[in-house]
Structures are given as C-alpha cells and as structure tokens.
Amino acid sequence: MLYREAGDFKTSYAADLQTFPIKSERILFWSFTAVAFLVVPFFINDYWEKSILVPFLVWSMVALGLNILTGYCGQVSLGTGGFMAVGAFACYKFMTAFPDLNIMICILLSGLVTAGVGVLFGLPSLRIKGFYLAVATLAAQFFLVWMFNKFAWFYNYSASGQISAPERSIFGIAVTGPNSAPWATYLTCLTIVFVFAWVARNLTRGRVGRSWMAMRDMDIAAEIMGVSPFNAKLSAFAVSSFYIGIAGALFFSVYLGAAEVTEAFGIDKSFTALFMVIIGGLGSILGSFLGAAFIILFPVLLKNLMVGYLGWPTDLAAHFQIMIVGGLIIFFLIVEPHGLAQLWRLAKEKLRLWPFPY
C-alpha cells in the first residue's frame, strides 16, 4: 500500500492547501530531496557533474521559467536563448566589474536585469498573442544575440569575443572557474533550483498564479473579472525572465565556464526549452523537471546503453539516439498531449484505487 490517502483527513484549509496533500507523496519528496542534498555530493564525480546533474539542474531552471510564461500565462516565447544570454552577460559584467561581490549576488542581480529586459520584450504581448507573439519574441532572440556580438563592451573587448568566468567562491570554496569541485558546483545549482522551484510553486498556487492562468484560459473574461492584463502578462514575463536569467548565469559561470554568444545561446536553445515544457507538461512545476530530464538525460542514457553496453560504433549510436528521441517525442505528444506530468498524475489516480478498477 504505497500510495493511499485513506485515513489522511484534512482538518484545516492550510492542510488542504499543501503542495503534497498525501502523506506518502510528502515522504517520497523529502527523501528524494535528502538524497539529492546529503548523499549525492559525496559520490559525485566530474562526469556526473559535467554531463548529467549540472546541465539537468540548469535546464530545469530554464524550463521552470519558460513554463511560468508559456505554461501558466499562455504567452508563447521563442526568446529563451536570448534571455539566457542576457543572464550570462549580466553575470559576466557583474563578476568582472565588482570582483568582490559574492557570486550568489551576481547571479541574482543577473536575474533582475533579465527580468527588466523580459518586461521590455513582453510589451508586445499586450497587443498580440499566439503565433504573432512568438514571432515578436523571436525578434528578441536574434536582436539580443546580435547585440552581444556587436558591442565589444559586453565581452570586455576580449579578442576572441568570448566571455569566461573568473574564479569566485562561496565560503572560501570555489564554485566557478577551473578549480571548482564537482560537488560545489552541483550544490550551488541544486540550492538555487530548489529554492526557486519552491517559489514558483508558491507563485502559481496563489492569487498571482490564478491571474496568469485566467489570462491563459480566457483573457477577456479575466479582464472583466478585474485581472489587469498589463499586470498579469508583464509580471509573467518578469518572473519568467528572472528565472531564465538566473539559469543563463549558471549555465555560463558554473557549467560552461566560457561562452561565445552565437554558439551558446542560439535559437536552438529557445527550441530546446520549448520542447522541454511541452513534453514535460505545460502548467506544471514537476513537468518542468520531467521535460528537462527527458531532453537532457535520456540521450545520455541511450548513448551509454548503445556505446558502453552494446558496444556499437559511436556514429551509429549518435544517429540512433536522434531517431529514438525524435520518435519518442512524437509518441508522447500523441499519447499524452499534456505531457509527462499528466502521465504521472494519471498514474497516481490509478495507484489510489489499485488493485480495484473503480
């Protein structure tokens, strides 16, 4: 009897409003968190850090941000890569201009800068929606990448046009630069993602989240109910860009270490993020993580399986990997258009009644 709500009575609204209303779910969540914080750092090595855990966490942050905008507020955005670049370059400028500033503060400030840029590019959403808005945000993507290439001030006039993260530490432990230990970068990313996933959950279950969803589901009715489209849409753009900016800052400073804007923050990043939220589940916090896991971790798993276990040649495995992932994306979208999060929800429904059909 792994998953039961029998005997789990709610006697107050506070208890009913919990994120995980069912006890076994709470236990599962907290044990998972405990393992992530207390066990994994002791076993993590360079491969797990660079290829699996840190990219997964950073992309989860991107997916969270985009999910707030697209999943909760219904505004399609193709500017994610551009906003990540804003976060990365803001972080670089803060790190180099104020060498004594704590890296955490640099990252949070980059989020705020990106939020401002996001609001600016969110202004067209007050007039246009759907595909037209997607095209407008696409302009943001190209404009921002062009801007970071064009003006040398952004990359401190370096000859290569690259930005590279200097070494910065928290409590005397290096988290950026070549000397950072895998567990340190992992814990930095994990802490940020954990805190902001919790904030995202809080935002989406209260008044602000309802104003976003109302805007998504029926904008005219929402306006007549007293939801201001100006506040709802622009706050969604601001919060979403804040998340994506922080993710961009982490992507550059903690994960990549050095980046060139066209290569690191191109249009493909925008599409990757959009795939993540669609496959993971629009309008779901869990879905952001599942989507990031599917897009980032699944190919790694496949590669290890085919090259490492079956011993196939690398190029063959690479082609197979692309085909399998592509096929699975189509399969999932046909079987469950609401994403992996919905599959999880259905599985829970079934588990509640198991082994009885009704």
Place this chain on the structure above:
Amino acid sequence: MNARPDSSEFTGARDDGIAKGDTLLEVNNVSLSFGGVKAITDISFDIKKGEIRAIIGPNGAGKTSMLNVINGFYTPQQGTITYRGVPRRAMRTTDAARQGIARTFQNIALFKGMSTLDNIMTGRITLQKRNLLWQGLWAGPAEREEIEHRRTVEAIIDFLEIEHIRKTPVGRLPYGLQKRVELGRALAAEPSLLLLDEPMAGMNLEEKEDMSRFILDVNNQFGTTIALIEHDMGVVMDISDRIVVLDYGRKIGDGEPDDIAKNQDVIDAYLGVPHEG
C-alpha cells in the same frame, strides 16, 4: 477554528452606501454603433438597488451590447452611465470590476484549465492584496490571506451546492454545473451589481428551476442587485421585479411584468408583426 463553513458566513453584496430602492445605476440616452451598424439607439433606463431587472428582446436586439456598455467593455458613442451617483461614458473593465460590477457570460467563459475552487477564487482577485514577493514566500501573510478568502469561497460553494466538484477541472463538468460555477465566480466578487447574460440558456426544466432558485436566493439573502438577460418568458415574468424590452436597439417597453405582458409593442416584437414603412 476551521469549522465547516456554511452559506450564512458569506455576506454577499458589498456595502455601497446606497439604500434599497434607490437608483444604483442609470443609463442615460446611450447609443452605440459599430461602423454603420447601430447596436443601441438612445436608450435610457435605471436599475434600483436590490431589484431583479430583466432585459429582454428578440435576438440581435442589443441586450448583450447593453451589458457590455454597463461593465465598460464597450464605450458608447453617446450618453452616460451613472453608477453609484458617478456619471461616466468610458470605463476600463477592470475598474468596473473593482467597483463591484460582476457578470456571467452567454457562452460560458470559465477558465477551463483550472478547478472549480480556483475559478471561484479568481472572482476574489480584486479583493486579494498580497503582492508577488509575499506570494513567492507564501508562509505568513499570503497564506493567511489565501485561507481567509478560501473560507468565503467555501461558503459560496456551500450556497450553490457544488461541494462535490470543488477540485474538478471545470472543463470536465456538465453544462448546467459550469453555469453554476460561473455564477459562483461572479458572486465571489461580492458584487453590488450582478449582470447575468442568459443564465438559463440551454438548460432543461430542472436545471432552470435550480438556477431560478439560486438567483432569487442571491437577491433575497445578500440583497444583490441583478440585471438579467433571459429568453425564457415564463422565468422572466416570475422572477423579475421590472423589465426593459429592447428591439432593434431601441427601448420598446419598460415596467413591471404584468404591464409588459399587456404592452402591444412588445407583443408585436415577439410575434413578428411587420414593421411599417
């Protein structure tokens, strides 16, 4: 502390300082046209505090346009709307909502991806004050505010007898229940003036009886003023205090149900006597 709420906890209409029977809203010589199409021509009528005012008329008479003018969605080219003693022509819909004008829609306009509870909670959005930062923190003021509003919403859910579908996404509900949730969402705003656009369209007899009962209860218990568009003449004649009749954007009758039933213009409009000239 968390005893089960009942509908007596919900006070319903906000106190707007207007005594029962005084004029709450006055429409003065309003005309509205879209390009060359005249939707409303020189219409005047008033709505008194605490009454059920029906607006009837054949299809295309301008009834829904009239509601859209009242809640600021359309701006009329001529005339003024005086609400709670303040005359105006143009108004933002969000301001109208803040001042206590709530409405339901002819074609259900619920938020399909959200649960019944969230839909009704959205009705209280103008009454919730905590900003983004408090909401992000959740613990403390934001949670307290949420619970306080949740109590009111539970009272409305109790009033409308929809406890069993509290957490169901509204997209999955049958039509009659969706209409009821929509009424709940409008009630949650504690409106001074409740605009109902065909609350009984497409319902069977039993559902109509239920809905009529809810409308009368809202009016009796909370003293909410209601403006109602409805095609079912039996219902209109039974529940409304006064009726405005529109035809081709003009007012052709105004009065109590008995007078309207005898009014020759109204009978002609409904039975389709050819217009002269």
